[in-house]
Amino acid sequence: MTEDILAGEKVRLIAVDAERDSKLFAGWRNNSEYLRLMDADVALHFSIEKMKKWMEENELSDEVAFFMIKRKEDDQIIGEIGLSGFQGKHSNAFVGISIGDPENWGKGFGTEAMKVILRYGFSILNLHHISLTVFEYNPRGVRSYEKAGFKLEGVQRQFLHRDGRRWDMYRMGILRSEWEEPCQTKR
Amino acid sequence: MINDQLFESQDFLLSAIDFEKDPEVDSAYSLNLRYAKYWCNSFIKPLSKNEFKKKYEKIEKKVDEGRNVVHFAIRSKADQHLIGYLRIWMLWSQGVGWLVLAIGDPEHYGKAEKQIIPLALNYAFKELNLYRVEYDLPEYEGELGNILTTNGFSLDAVNREVIYFDNRYWNELLYGILKHEWEAMQEVKA
Numbered sequence: 001m002t003e004d005i006l007a008g009e010k011v012r013l014i015a016v017d018a019e020r021d022s023k024l025f026a027g028w029r030n031n032s033e034y035l036r037l038m039d040a041d042v043a044l045h046f047s048i049e050k051m052k053k054w055m056e057e058n059e060l061s062d063e064v065a066f067f068m069i070k071r072k073e074d075d076q077i078i079g080e081i082g083l084s085g086f087q088g089k090h091s092n093a094f095v096g097i098s099i100g101d102p103e104n105w106g107k108g109f110g111t112e113a114m115k116v117i118l119r120y121g122f123s124i125l126n127l128h129h130i131s132l133t134v135f136e137y138n139p140r141g142v143r144s145y146e147k148a149g150f151k152l153e154g155v156q157r158q159f160l161h162r163d164g165r166r167w168d169m170y171r172m173g174i175l176r177s178e179w180e181e182p183c184q185t186k187r
Numbered sequence: 188m189i190n191d192q193l194f195e196s197q198d199f200l201l202s203a204i205d206f207e208k209d210p211e212v213d214s215a216y217s218l219n220l221r222y223a224k225y226w227c228n229s230f231i232k233p234l235s236k237n238e239f240k241k242k243y244e245k246i247e248k249k250v251d252e253g254r255n256v257v258h259f260a261i262r263s264k265a266d267q268h269l270i271g272y273l274r275i276w277m278l279w280s281q282g283v284g285w286l287v288l289a290i291g292d293p294e295h296y297g298k299a300e301k302q303i304i305p306l307a308l309n310y311a312f313k314e315l316n317l318y319r320v321e322y323d324l325p326e327y328e329g330e331l332g333n334i335l336t337t338n339g340f341s342l343d344a345v346n347r348e349v350i351y352f353d354n355r356y357w358n359e360l361l362y363g364i365l366k367h368e369w370e371a372m373q374e375v376k377a
Contacts (some may be wrong), residue, residue, distance in 0.1 A: 001327055001353055005220050006233065015214060015233040059238045062229040090350035091356065128356060129349050154344020157363055158319055160280050166318070171344040171361065 006067070013067035013081065018059065021068055022052035024077055049171040091120060114148040118126060122176050130173050135160060150174045153164040189226075193310050194259070196302035199295075201259035201273060204243045209260060210236035211216045216291030220336075222311060224352070225272070225289035230351075246274075253280065257315075263295070270295050273307055276314065282318035283324045284311050288331070300331055304338050307363050308369055325350050325359040338371045 006013040026048045028034050035043035039063045046054075058064055066082030095117060099110050121127045132150065150172040158166035194201040215231040217223040224231045226242055235240065246258045259273045271290035277283070286307050290299045311317045321343075322335055336342070340362040348356035 001221075004219065005353065013233075013239065014216075014218065015235040017235040018237055056237065059235065060241055060299040065230040065232050067232065092346075101239055128351070129347060130197055131346060131349060154342075154361055156319075156321070156343055156361065157341075158365055159281060161318065170199075171346060173349070175347060176256055 010072055011078075012070050012072055014068050014070050015018045015057055015075075016058070016068055016080070018052045018055035021077065021080075022048050022055055024068075025051045025080075036160075058078050090125065091125055092131060093125075094131050094133075095121070096132070104143065104152065110141075111147045114145065117146060118179055127176065130172055131173045134170050134172060137171065142170065142172075145172050148174075149179055151178070190290070191309065191313065193306075194315060195264070196306050198264050198265075199270070199299060199302050199306075200262045200264050201306065203215050204247065204260050205269070206240060206243060209243070209269050210239040211242065213239045215290065216271075219291070219293075222271075222289060222291045225287065240319075260297065261290070263292075269301055273303055275307065275311060277315060282316070283321065284315060284319070285321045285323065286311070288322075295369070297330065300334050304334055308338060308364070312366050312369055320364050320369075322362040323350065324360045324362060326360060327352060333364070334358060335362045336349040338364070339368050341368075 004010070012081075017104060026046065030043055032043050058066065063086065064082060064084040066080060066084075068077050068180040069079040069081055070080050078092065094115070095109055096115060097117075099105055118130060121130050131153075132145060133156070134145060153171045153173045156169040159169035195343055211224075214234060214236045217226060217239075220231050221232075221235055224241060226239075229278060241344035246256070249256055250258055255278070256274060256276045259270055261271045261273055263270055268290035271288070274287040274289075276285045276287070277300060286304075288298060288303055288307070291300075308320060316356045320339065322331075323346075324335070332342070341364065342360055342365040346361060347357040349359050350357045
């Protein structure tokens with residue numbers, strides 16, 4: 001394991017602190033050359049209050065990952081760096097499925113829908129693994145998921161309490177590499 | 188007799204969040220992304236003091252309104268210093284709970300887990316009245332796996348390569364313990 005992922009030899013990336021860093025930004029922005037190097041937008045001042053408000057709006061954001069750059073030799077904050085415009089990359093997702101009318105149960109609709117969503121998850125969303133849970137009293141589900149390519153990954157023993165007794169819950173999963181081999185279904 | 192000290196181990200305390208002092212300590216711990224991961228839902232990154240305050244407000248609101256999670260700040264008994272948190276999520280209808288234990292202070296790695304896991308189980312089975320307790324452990328936190336099995340957990344499932352961290356995929360190890368298994372261990376100890 002890499003212990004200190006955010007540290008280099010000379011600098012370390014730290015969290016943005018709106019209170020502290022709004023003052024720094026407001027200061028840096030007094031230099032028009034700085035503004036014209038970093039942004040295509042019109043070179044302009046903003047008040048500390050405005051910068052602080054903007055930074056607070058980005059706190060805990062799911063859309064941007066901004067950091068301040070701290071110089072290691074004297075702990076001075078010397079700039080900022082960040083990622084935005086994310087085009088998602090997720091490693092795992094849970095899939096859930098149901099076929100409403102019992103008339104349509106046991107006819108392969110669910111299995112086929114599952115194969116289609118696996119294709120979507122792996123070939124469009126770039127997932128690495130897809131998970132599901134299924135209850136002990138649903139053997140039809142288990143068979144269907146096995147047919148779609150899922151493997152049993154374990155048993156959450158006595159997870160459920162229904163009708164006065166405990167039941168197991170099975171954990172199943174499929175890796176992208178397993179899907180790529182035999183499960184490439186015909187369209 | 189109701190005389191158990193639910194919130195105390197030999198060296199640690201389970202306590203409330205301190206909105207004044209904790210944000211600075213947590214913010215410093217979160218420079219270690221292994222710890223930050225316990226606080227971040229999407230991007231794993233260090234959080235500022237203000238971001239921690241917002242996180243605390245959120246979890247307190249959930250504890251109060253949702254009634255399906257409890258959250259404790261873990262402190263060193265000697266000086267009340269924050270060292271991490273313990274959280275227990277509950278699915279009441281099935282009597283199932285999940286533990287999450289995040290230790291930020293490197294000085295207490297290992298020792299804190301050894302003392303907090305038994306305390307968490309005691310609380311889960313005797314106060315929350317759960318039937319089954321789970322722990323979803325990223326494989327890179329493997330040392331905690333030994334502490335879980337020592338405390339009676341079994342490895343119930345291996346969710347293969349579902350976690351991406353530090354340039355590779357890791358398994359998630361799903362540990363579980365049932366009430367009667369825990370009770371049997373208490374009798375052996377007594």
